[in-house]
Amino acid sequence: MTSPTAQHNPTVDIAELNDDVGTRKQNSSLSRFGGRTLENDHQVFDHNAWDNVEWSEEQEQQAQVIIQKQMEGQVDEMQRVLFDEKAASFWDEFYAKNTNRFFKDRHWLRLEFPELFEYSKTRTESKFFLCEIGCGAGNTVFPFLEETPDSNVMVYACDYSKEAVGVVKSNPLYDESRCKSFVYDITSSEFPVEIEEGSIDVCTCIFVLSAIHPSTWTQAAENIYRMLKPGGLVLFRDYGRYDLAQLRFKKDRLLEDHFYVRGDGTRVYFFTNEEIESMFSQFEVLQNGVDRRLIVNRTRKLKMYRAWVQAKLRKPLASDTIV
Template sequence: MGEEIKRPQFGNRLLENVDEVFKHNAWDNVQWDSEQEKAAQEKIKLNSHITFTEDTLKDLDINADKHWDEFYDIHQNRFFKDRHWLFTEFPELAPDYNSAPCRVYPNGETNETKIPNNTSPASKRFIFEIGCGVGNTIFPILQYSQDPNLFVYGCDFSSKAVKIMKENELYDTKRCEVFVLDATNQDWDVPFEENSVDIIVLIFVLSAIDPTKMPGVIQNIFKYLKPGGLVVFRDYGQYDLAQLRFKKGRCISENFYARGDKTMVYFFTQEEISSLFKKAGFLEEQNLIDRRLQVNRGKKLTMYRIWIQAKYRKPLQ
């Protein structure tokens, strides 16, 4: 037996001396003081005044797919970077890939997940990503996992995004299938059975959905996951830089905004995520705030990012 390779730890870059802030491009687990929190609350209060007309609000909702089509028409596959950090945050997505650094959290939590006893290494494994876009999550999964039993499904409600993904040379119909789906529909038209998916991926996608429609999405996720299946979730947290940057007149409802291109974004609290999933019947395995300080060393700018990361398990019974 060869010696086990110890993976490097990720999450240890802590800013202990503010004078060194421009020494690196990013700092992990950055805590806010009360003044910073208060300043963020004031900014949110300023940009939360709702000025949209009923007709505009209706357009944002009814034509959400068209607005995302226009987004991908403009940006094609150039806007989002491939998410190679996925396996640090969610090692379950490619368990046979052991070169990603281990994630370290300030409260001592680990990213290790207990595999339920209804799976075996040789069985067929299905991953389903909701809001797959142009493949920035699916392609890295296929690239880093060589498991012949893995098959990845993806959906997006932008037909343009699905078309762009299918034209990518990395798209392999033997290993993945993507299709158009509005996940807010009550009934899903999907190419797999209920209780059949091992992992469902929600990465920066639930935030694009009207908050009133989120419970229905979570209920359908529960329906299609197999007993013991896992949801991995990462999305915008309240007071993230993106929320603080909104100007007056972009607010749809509390913590919910329309960007200039008419795509929408919601900013979550941990409690909201916990409530959404637990009410649908899920067991909570992880729910944490990832506070990252990103630095533009050239322009001497600091940018505080806040993301919520979570894992929810469908009970075996």
């Protein structure tokens, strides 16, 4: 088919950047605010947040007790089917109500995923193609476009919510010479006609695959694999197992193991690193870690433990073999 991607390079030489990125990994990735570590429990309320806070065995046992209690009030089968069949409709309602007011723009992208910006800078003669999976209101797309105003960048922004795509297209920064947004379900067995297979340099999956049913992960990963050039990257960030948001769910919210429905009908899964590696089994794993943060309310003396999984995965070059 004829598309802007007709100019694309057949492979990505992102590996040239990996050594440089790897030396910075411990400084930038999984710990955006540096190394503010809690070494003395008596100092916990001295700051609003602490990085790299590991859980004790007792805390993990307490979390498992909470999960067990949630299982006693699991959503019934008929409702589970309804939430699955109407998944896109619930997100349509969400974006129709909230437009672009709910989520904040992800200006932390450069800190967590520096290679996204470094690699786009290396492209001068040919375009750099980014695909944002589950673009939502454009909270990844537009910060990236703003930070790369003079670069030869083309962004594909897809979402299975037509309302979300409408929000993206209504943004004053939306320019079809640099960004094309369209409705697409990443779990579909059909490949999107808007994208040429094997043309994308980087796919971002940021708080999106948690919204789909676990049984569809394999298809989603296959579609992403087909989008990417050999050597192309997946940049992944999502909710981690036993995150505060998971433990706050009450009865009648659990759909399946670690998979929940919110009050507005949208769904969310809480991942482990092993599940990410299994989902993207065709890819080379460059990074797969947990970003743990302790957030405190110093006025109310509350401790809130957050956990996000973050991964960077590479589609093998033609000569590579994943064992």
